[in-house]
Amino acid sequence: MSDTLEKVQAIVVEHLGVEADKVTASASFIEDLGADSLDTVELVMAFEEEFGIEIPDDAAETILSVGDAISFIDSAKS
Amino acid sequence: MRKVVITGLGAVTPLGGDLNSSWKNLISGKSGASTISRFDPTGYPCTIACEVPLGDGLNANDGSFNANDWISSKDQKKVDTFILYGIAAAEMALKDSGWKPQTDEDSFRSGVGVGSGIGGLASIEKTALLLNEKGPRRVSPFFIPGALINLAAGQISIRNNLKGPNLAAVTACASGSHSIGEGAQMIKNNKADVMLVGGAEAAICPIGMAGFSASRALSTNFNEIPEKASRPYDKDRDGFVMGEGAGFLVLEELDHALSRNARIYGELKGYGVSGDAFHITSPSEDGDGAYRSILMAIDDAGISKEEINYVNAHGTSTPLGDEIELRAVERAFDSAIEGLSMSSTKSSTGHLLGAAGAIEAVFSVMALNENIIPPTINLDNPSVETKIDLVPHIAKEKEINSVLSNSFGFGGTNASLIFSHHYN
Numbered sequence: 482m483s484d485t486l487e488k489v490q491a492i493v494v495e496h497l498g499v500e501a502d503k504v505t506a507s508a509s510f511i512e513d514l515g516a517d518s519l520d521t522v523e524l525v526m527a528f529e530e531e532f533g534i535e536i537p538d539d540a541a542e543t544i545l546s547v548g549d550a551i552s553f554i555d556s557a558k559s
Numbered sequence: 560m561r562k563v564v565i566t567g568l569g570a571v572t573p574l575g576g577d578l579n580s581s582w583k584n585l586i587s588g589k590s591g592a593s594t595i596s597r598f599d600p601t602g603y604p605c606t607i608a609c610e611v612p613l614g615d616g617l618n619a620n621d622g623s624f625n626a627n628d629w630i631s632s633k634d635q636k637k638v639d640t641f642i643l644y645g646i647a648a649a650e651m652a653l654k655d656s657g658w659k660p661q662t663d664e665d666s667f668r669s670g671v672g673v674g675s676g677i678g679g680l681a682s683i684e685k686t687a688l689l690l691n692e693k694g695p696r697r698v699s700p701f702f703i704p705g706a707l708i709n710l711a712a713g714q715i716s717i718r719n720n721l722k723g724p725n726l727a728a729v730t731a732c733a734s735g736s737h738s739i740g741e742g743a744q745m746i747k748n749n750k751a752d753v754m755l756v757g758g759a760e761a762a763i764c765p766i767g768m769a770g771f772s773a774s775r776a777l778s779t780n781f782n783e784i785p786e787k788a789s790r791p792y793d794k795d796r797d798g799f800v801m802g803e804g805a806g807f808l809v810l811e812e813l814d815h816a817l818s819r820n821a822r823i824y825g826e827l828k829g830y831g832v833s834g835d836a837f838h839i840t841s842p843s844e845d846g847d848g849a850y851r852s853i854l855m856a857i858d859d860a861g862i863s864k865e866e867i868n869y870v871n872a873h874g875t876s877t878p879l880g881d882e883i884e885l886r887a888v889e890r891a892f893d894s895a896i897e898g899l900s901m902s903s904t905k906s907s908t909g910h911l912l913g914a915a916g917a918i919e920a921v922f923s924v925m926a927l928n929e930n931i932i933p934p935t936i937n938l939d940n941p942s943v944e945t946k947i948d949l950v951p952h953i954a955k956e957k958e959i960n961s962v963l964s965n966s967f968g969f970g971g972t973n974a975s976l977i978f979s980h981h982y983n
Contacts, residue, residue, distance in 0.1 A: 498633035522700040530697070 485532075485551050485558075492527045493547065496520065506548040513546075528554060563743040564981050565824040566816050567656025567809030569648040569757075570921050573609035573802050573908050576616055576624025577651060581918075582925050584622070584907070585933045586954040590786035591908050592800050597763050605777040607785035608763045609802035609909030611644065637701040638714060639679035644805035644914075645711040645759030646718065649673070652807035653719060657821060658753055660720050669753040670723025671712045672742040674734030676913030676968070679706025681764035711759050723751040731968030732873070734758050735806060735916030736976055740830035742810050752815040757807030758917035771801060774840060778876065789910075790937035791874035791881050791903035792949055799875040802909030806918030813981070824924050828961065828979040829860030835971025842880055846887030848973045849873075849965065853891040856975035862961060864895035867977065869932050869957070870947075871923045871964040874903025875910050882943050884965065889945065900957060902950040906936040916966035916974060923962040923978050930958050 490504045497514050510516040510524060525541045528534070528550060534557040536544070544550050571577070573591025574584040584591075591609035600606035614623025626635055629647040638646075649671070653659070660666040686702045704710050709727035716725050724745045728737035735758030742756035762771075771777050778798035781788030789800040816823055832855065835848035842848065857864060870888055874881050881903075889896055904922050911918055926932055931954050938951035948955075961979040 496633060496636075498631055519700040519704070526697065526699070 485554050488531055489528070489547055489550050489554070492524065492531060496524055496527060504547055506551065507546060509546040511545070532558065534558065561747050561749060562813040563746050563810050563827045564813050564816050565808050565827060565924055565978070566658065566811045566821040567652040568824065568921050568924060569651030569655060569807040570805065570918050571611055571624055571644045571648045572804040572806070572911070572918055573611055575622035576612060577622065578921065580622030582922070585904060585922065586931055588934050588936050588952060588954065589907060590789070590936060591802065592785040592788055594785060595763060595768070598765055600768065603768055604772040604779045605768060606782045607778070607788055607800060608768070609800055610763060611804050638705045638710070639682040640761035641675055641678055641759045642705065642711045642714055644761060644803070645673055645757070646714055648757060648759070648805035648807045649715045649755055650719070652757070652809050653755055656809035656811070658809060658811070666720050666722040668723055668751055669721045669755070670725060670742070670745060670751040671716045671721050672724065672726035672728065672738045672754060672756045673711040673715060674728040674730065674738035674758040674913050674917070675708045675711060675760055676729070676731045676734050677760070677762050677767065678708035680762050680767050682706040684764055684766045715755065719755070721755060724754065730972040730974070731970060732910065732912055732915055733966040733968035733972045733974045734913035735918070736920065736964065736966035736974035738917065739808060739810070739827070739920050739976060740832065740974055743827050743830060746810055746812050752812045754810045755807060756810055757805060758914040759805035760912040760914040761803045762912060763801055763803050768801065776840065776877065777801065787937055789876045789906050791872065791876045791906050791935055792885070792941050792943055793938050794940045794942035796876045796878060796881065798877055799905065800909035802911040804911055804918060805914050806921045808920060808924070823981050825927050825978050826981040827976065828862065829856040829977030831856030831859060831975040833973045835973065837971050840969050842883050842967055842971065844883065846883045846890070848971055849884050849887035849967060850891050852973035852975040853887065853963065853965065856963065856977045857891070860961070860977040860979065862977070862979065864892050866979070867961045867963050868899060869926055869959050869962045870899065870901040871919050871926070871962060872901050872903040873965045873967045874935070875905055876903070884967070885943055885945060885947070889947065896946050900932050900948040900950050900955060902933055902935040904933050906938070907933070916964070919964050919966065920976055920978070923964045923976070927959050927962050927978055927980065931956055932959070
């Protein structure tokens, strides 16, 4: 689980240019981390690539925070 | 009548990552050409280009360009390289001018116009390959906005809060000049008081090099001695050398500039335009389009031909084009060619396509201010006989009253700009 968090953090830091300590599980991409609508699309793509999963558009719309991403990724992998 | 003056200059060229380095190297007769390093050109008909020197940029203070000085690494990923060069050169020009919108009204009256010939070609090439390999879902949401030509103006307007006219001239090798001319029209027609205008290009990529070579536009005889390849007017010229970079001017309405004590480089006095309606890549043999564009600029400027003592030529180093332009200049100036100097700075910088007209406008304004005419390097054996001084090899000190700058693009699109001193 913490492995997922670390990988998600690394992706978010790289794509949004934010400090790692801001990327907490409760951090929302748009409100807290400064992402815009295109950034979130790109983040979802990066998660798909990193974890070898597919995230359909309707599911992607529900991934609004770091925690949402982790939950989806962990259940998709199991 | 509203007058347009120039209050800021900026450039990123193969001669340097900033204007000072570029100008210094230009008047020293340096060449920006080398074997291509952006990709492996083995097997390509033309393996040389004029690349912007990359390095530590401002920290090193060595004339190199470092994108990190101008845009964060996360934002760099969202734009094609031509937009990076544009953002940097635009900010250099704006900083040089000292103009920064303070109020909403300031913002509404300050616009931007940035041309490019082919824009995000390298991004399109990369993404097409990715699409083929991994399918549509792997295409970045930033691909389109990062490749669109008008997003150079878009990005610059966002980063500098410019809410005036937002334009992008796309006229191949004349894009830079048309951006400047059309930007001036915005000011003259009272649609803006300040226009940040220029051009940007970064097409040194496999498909760009393959495409232009296929059209037989590029030099292929000098792959072993790149710095000799760009040789306008010389008998051994065999095509142009692709360049990359960006050039920008801050155009400003005269009273607006005077009221804030802006440093005035000169006046954009004349703008001429025409079309050849002849061929997709070659200019009309009688140089008619160039001739009319030059005369229109002179007429627009309201000055006599004798007042123009320097022509910064389009002069790309192609076998046909160079002489056609030369004859058009001779015809347009007629008896006033006594004492006229004409040089092609493409001999040093290569052909920056959509950015060419812009950096050449910057060089024209620099020549006007420094009274130094940049040379046509590599001009060992002119193939042409002319009374015009082509300024071979070495820069020439000369008092300059007015400069004419020409740019002619594929499809027969022509632009001529005249820059003169502004006297109080």
